[in-house]
Amino acid sequence: MDMPVSVKAVAVFCGSRLGNNPLYKQVAQKAGQVLAQKNIRLVYGGGAQGLMGVVADATLQAGGQVTGVIPHFLHKREVMHEGVAELIVVDSMHVRKQIMFSRADAFWILPGGFGTFDEMMEILTWKQLQQHAKPIIIVNTAGWADQVIAMLDAAVTQGFATASARGKIEIVSDIETALKHSETEPKTQPVSIEQF
Ligand SMILES: Nc1ncnc2c1ncn2[C@@H]1O[C@H](COP(=O)(O)O)[C@@H](O)[C@H]1O
Numbered sequence: 001m002d003m004p005v006s007v008k009a010v011a012v013f014c015g016s017r018l019g020n021n022p023l024y025k026q027v028a029q030k031a032g033q034v035l036a037q038k039n040i041r042l043v044y045g046g047g048a049q050g051l052m053g054v055v056a057d058a059t060l061q062a063g064g065q066v067t068g069v070i071p072h073f074l075h076k077r078e079v080m081h082e083g084v085a086e087l088i089v090v091d092s093m094h095v096r097k098q099i100m101f102s103r104a105d106a107f108w109i110l111p112g113g114f115g116t117f118d119e120m121m122e123i124l125t126w127k128q129l130q131q132h133a134k135p136i137i138i139v140n141t142a143g144w145a146d147q148v149i150a151m152l153d154a155a156v157t158q159g160f161a162t163a164s165a166r167g168k169i170e171i172v173s174d175i176e177t178a179l180k181h182s183e184t185e186p187k188t189q190p191v192s193i194e195q196f
Helices: 022-037 050-061 093-103 114-128 146-157 175-184
Strands: 009-013 041-044 066-071 086-090 106-109 136-139 170-172
Touching (some): 009 022, 009 114, 022 041, 022 175, 041 093, 050 066, 066 093, 086 093, 106 114, 106 175, 114 136, 136 175, 170 175
Parallel strands (some): 066 086, 106 136, 136 170
8 A cells, every 4th residue: 555645735726817606716715724734835826816816815824834936927917926925936937837846746726727727737748758746636626627627538538648647637526635635646756857
């Protein structure tokens, strides 16, 4: 049986907008509260708006630790979060993703739009290419990710991806399960992401 892996930091990818279902905000709040309660650092995109702002605010309000990583050109558009003690301002989206990757032990995908999809797919394809073995977990609140999951499954049935690659991303329905799965995936030797 695999030994539990100690999770010190989770990167949360989610929308820079709130979306149109109140459950999306609730799951972002829950994520922040649970991370703070478990003394797990939140790593996120550094914005104060949308679900990104909600998860950061909830973590901070519950006494948790937050690292935000934001490109300087986004500081107005996504409203840089002034309450985050560790706010890393970078030059590009690539550097943002690289830092978020290196600071996190697991990735939670919460409701979001195109940017969230991009972040999810990049971290999944890095795992497919065996550049890391960190857990990647979609929290499918109110079915927001049903079509994304269908797309991933279709890639397998159409012969464009292996079932093994598809298995590198998990689907759960709530934050407690996401936490449990973050702690139990076995740790294998990661290759440095610097190779990209
Ligand atoms: N191309 C992108 N690569 C990485 N991150 C991106 C990209 N486009 C947008 N983002 C960021 O993702 C989050 C969430 O965006 P949503 O579109 O609201 O899901 C946001 O911080 C974007 O800057």
